[in-house]
Amino acid sequence: MNKSVLKHIQSSVKKGEKLLAILLDPDKTSIEDIPNTVKRIEKLKANFIFVGGSSVKNGLTHIFVETLKKSSKIPVVLFPGDFSQVTNKADALLFLSLLSGRNPEFLIEQQIKAVPYLKNSSLEIIPTGYILIDGGTQSSVLKVSKTTAISQKNIELAIATAVAGMYKGKQLIYLEAGSGANYPVSEQIIKAVKKELKIPLIVGGGIRSKEQLKKTYCSGADLVVIGTAFEQNKF
Ligand code: 1GP
Secondary structure (H helix, E strand, O other), X not given: OOOOHXXXXXXXXXXXXXXXXXXXXXXXXXXHHHHHHHHHHHHOOOOEEEEOOOOOOOOXXXXXXXXXXXXXXXXXXXXXXXXXXXXXXXXEEEEEEEOOOOOHHHHHHHHHHHHHHHOOOOOEEEEEEEEEEOOOOOOHHHHHHOOOOEOOOOHHHHHHHHHHHXXXXXXXXXXXXXXXXXXXXXXXXXXXXXXXXXXXXXXXXXXXXXXXXHHHHHXXXXXXXXXXXXXXXXX
């Protein structure tokens, strides 16, 4: 049996090892292209493959992850935009609550709708506080969730939201500037949030270069997620 994804993240944090996840959106990567995509991910020595998108065609995630698992030993973690993207074929699920938003649909409704799919599944379920930080674009997650992001200037609100998530029992906090963000979560916010957290910190959105990746790690991110730059062959 594979080591738990959460334990892997927690033990890496203890050892001071930084982690990388590549995000694949089943709507944007063709099934035929998976073997080639996996080779590129392995070359990058990514620790995880995240799979998800704000809206993915019904049923596609299931076949996508099934194919992915046949081509790769890298743990596959679901990062779903909604409950229809839950599939037992993956290793783990980020059970997301959109803590920066005030839309009950993404705070609790979607989670309730996911339960029938999770009850008998072997997926590792990881309670995750998901926090949108303004990345300078109207990202699809903002559109779909009908919420607003926290301003990059409002560091206190970003900290309080992350800490509230930790107090609520989330095992991970995910700071998200949005896929294809104009600018990523600022180093200042990452540093300030990390300082207050006793749980691992994920950061993603708008990270386009190795230099930016390094800065994100140095600011305190334990796990960085890259999607668009990988899709565009920039990584
Ligand atoms: C993961 O949504 C991000 O947190 C991915 O963002 O596509 O901008 O890398 P990019």
